[in-house]
Amino acid sequence: MSETEYAIHPRSTLHRHKERAHYDYGTIHKIMNTAPIWHVSFLPSDPSDPFPCMLPMLGQMASFANPDADPEADALDLYIHGHAASRLMRLPTASSQGNGNGDENEGVPVCISAAHIDSLILSLTPFNHSSAYRSAIIHGYATTVTSEDEKLFAMYRITNGLIPQRWENSRSPPTKSELISTGILRVRVVSASAKVNVGGPSDDRKDLKNEEVLDSVWTGVVPVYERLGTPVEAPVNRVKEVPAYLKGWIEERNREGEAYAKKTATMEKKKG
């Protein structure tokens, strides 16, 4: 573990395709903070229920204690946003009442995952098909944020993480009642890892010598990227031009997303 890596624990250690593993802050933070959605899993609050729970949520990694943290050099917490009355937001309170899953002092143990698919890799045979992707998995303890300042900080970061400069360009700050009905969980990272795959098809020697297969099977990469479309104004909208901060961000995101997905096709795979 270097000074710019999260702790490595057996639960977060990659055993297969170790060459795809990353534990550094920069890679993990970037995957999490550009993912449109996080999947949050937690243990059932009813101890007789054998199934883990999962919810898709919005969030951002940031540090209230160190707001100017450098995402490449400093550890961050996770902030998850939801309605104050939702199941996930009520979890730390429910847990401290004794369901046995959490430790009052630590918080509720959660696992959070985010993944981007960057390509479909079409090899000569279905078995060797794969994809370029970037995924991160984080384990940590979730607690409810109660300080108003920290709540505002998290709401600001989540809003602007999703749509840069939106906070400043909409009616903010939130009212008292908006603040009360917003739930924010802070997750302290215990262990984390990322997995990144790039490159083109890898095929078996036998298939690469099979003339009939080579002559008939198209092989290569189909880039996959998320695209933001032309904004559609709401019936009540009075601002006739799409503002520059929004237009510029949509164009930049689209350009970068497409360029990276295309680039993965010719990127060199690390050796296993």
Place this chain on the structure above:
Amino acid sequence: MSETEYAIHPRSTLHRHKERAHYDYGTIHKIMNTAPIWHVSFLPSDPSDPFPCMLPMLGQMASFANPDADPEADALDLYIHGHAASRLMRLPTASSQGNGNGDENEGVPVCISAAHIDSLILSLTPFNHSSAYRSAIIHGYATTVTSEDEKLFAMYRITNGLIPQRWENSRSPPTKSELISTGILRVRVVSASAKVNVGGPSDDRKDLKNEEVLDSVWTGVVPVYERLGTPVEAPVNRVKEVPAYLKGWIEERNREGEAYAKKTATMEKKKG
């Protein structure tokens, strides 16, 4: 529960925004089978580890017992694909050796989630920002598929679910050794639910009467969709034209994805 719905259990019942809930086969199967990635969560195999586990995986819903099942009218199982030696694939075996999380007869309890983001909904105030999305969460028991026929069935469905007609248009069927190193889990559904949101911004009456806010804040919807780019051939590729099945599918997927995301902006929200 109707005859074309999965069982509703408290763990899968939506309490907030009930109008967004769906329990029918058609909605759930479509969300799962068009998602580029599933998130699979399961309990830790080490009972002293407090954290749930999660892995991003590929899969498809289908029924080996009823291969011609109508996704709108019939229940399906989930098939998850991985390397036979991976942690998830070895889970049912490890579990039956007594980690206490699973029941040998039932399988390993898992929770599987898939989500599509269809838009960003920009309201007048950060608090009312939301998004159009389709998500599904399924709880069920996972067992390892050992029958060669069922394994082949699952591999065929997963390959063609990801890229239609790819199985027939690449070197198939798999060799014996490919079959052995492919792990397939079958998950029998116990409970399932989907959540779908569409529409434009909803704002508070007070903000909608604030002339300064109305005059300065752009409000509307930014469509979000996954795009498949121009295929990039591999250095060994000899099939000079991108085949029609691939080209046609890319065009259709892109057209449909963009059209649906745009459409959500003007779709009527169901009343809560």
